[in-house]
Amino acid sequence: MSDAVVDPPPNPHATAEQVKAAYADPKLANVLYHDWEAGTYDEKWSISYDERCISYATDVFDAVAGEDGQPYPTAMELGSGTGFFLLNLMQGGVIKKGSVTDLSPGMVRVALRNAEKLGLDVDGRVADAERIPYPDNTFDLVVGHAVLHHIPDVPAALREVLRVLKPGGRFVFAGEPTKIGDFYARKLGQLTWWLTTNVTKFGPLSAWRRPQEELDESSRAAALEAVVDIHTFDPGDLERMARGAGATEVRAVTEEFAAALAGWPIRTFEAAVPAEKLTVRWRLFAYHLWLRLSALDKKILARVLPRQLFYNVMITGVKRP
Template sequence: MVTTGASAEEVEQAWADNKLAQVLYHDWEAQTYDEKWSISFDERCTTVVRDRFMHVLEATRRPDESLPYGRVLELGAGTGFFALNLKLAGLVDEVHVSDLSPGMVEAAKANAQRLGFEIDGRVADAEHLPYEDDSFDLVVGHAVIHHIPDVEAALREVVRVLRPGGRFVIAGEPTTIGHWYARHISRATWETATRVSRLPPFRSKWAREQAELDESSRAAALEAVVDLHTFDPAELAAKARRAGADHVGTATEELTAAFAGWPIRTFEYAVAEDALGFGWAKFAYGSWRRLMRVDAVLGRVVPQRFFYNVGVTGTKPLR
């Protein structure tokens, strides 16, 4: 945790102050977040974001609901992965981002500038958004609400800042069952890969430096502090309705893709960075995409709670 740039006192306090832990962790992650999660702003990620957004949207999309959306806010935007790729996909026009982490807000604004456009970014607590009522046509989020202490309060804020009839789409949240099997798969993969890579036949090429492994372990420990929730899809929908949303629906993704994706990604972290080349990256991404197509079929018959990712959508009631 030394690499966060925080003082020892702040680090110690973060274990008891979750808001501070969120800021410290995500400021730290902002330095390498895009590389860690293979985030880019090109056809590959734009396609993933467009497909994920539309998958959740179609759960309750109205026949008269036209694209693109005008003014959009990304909640807990991180480096802008979701909103910026939505803009590149032509699904939104004017982008605003908010995040509790100043480092993430700056990273998102820098990414937008590199893409050739400007965005508004604010450091903001999702439970107390610094925007007027009825400000946005669309609010989006990706892998964000599981970090927020009071999810229902955040959803009330989302509904408040939407214009009447406006929509929110939040995707990429962990289900309770999915989180359980992902955690166990990842742990088994990490232990196996780190041990095998240190055996004499593999050590020179595959073993990652111990300092890097220790850093990853510290990151995983702090990640457990900032990851606050997992969700049952039906209960998540109920939270959105209690927050005041209409036309609420959920959509899930990644079943077989999660069983392959988590060990693949964990293996990448556990071995030396230069041990894997372009061929591996092509295999990993191609396997995930193929299994996502399988999961689209399984989604017709398998209950939502067994998938890894859940998304929720809804609208602000018309007055």
């Protein structure tokens, strides 16, 4: 049976009834929100498939899982979105052959298009992480980036990950929000949004105000975002959950404290003003600031602050041989 027969088509134009139903159904909300976002997702999150994102993806992977075992012959990504993590890991030499999966058909379509443009050996399926449509013992590696916090039953998804891994195979999930990190990131984001959209209401700064209908659309997207963002994680709890699912050699690592304290206001500010105001100079300033603060986090703050304070948590583990 071909993938085209099995997989449902994307739905980037949800009806008002579907959106209403989605507020009570996180999985439907995920499909609608991410189908809607798929076409512009890379641009919105500054995702690229060049050295900048290749080194980001490989650095994150190596920080939690190390370089042993690379290149993995086969790897599958859960909640791949447009392919940011898996495609950049493939380009960075971590993975040879890849499979992208996502609950959103629109995302799978864009990920496969991105892989084709890059000339990478990738296939794809629409898949719910709680019921992965692959046989037992299929992959050497399963990865995910910013996906676990969207899955209603995370322990069920981890059990599925271990089922589809070959014995001795590894999983790596990165980019998940910690409990404390999510709290301060949200507060900083809300404050920045309120300040930016209010000071640009009147006077000379009004040229920095996005049209009201665009601000309203961002607010509607943010409301649906609140439905799809289900969990935040304490690193220790996440490790216990992975062990409970049957994994061994489990390890959680956190990153980004100073980088998150600056990054969330900057990203929110960028979303609240017209795109043409964000000059190349501004974007370079924001990127270099983030690089410098990330280095401060890695070299100094990670040694002195408790891991729970950092914004991102990543976790790895192995299926018992």
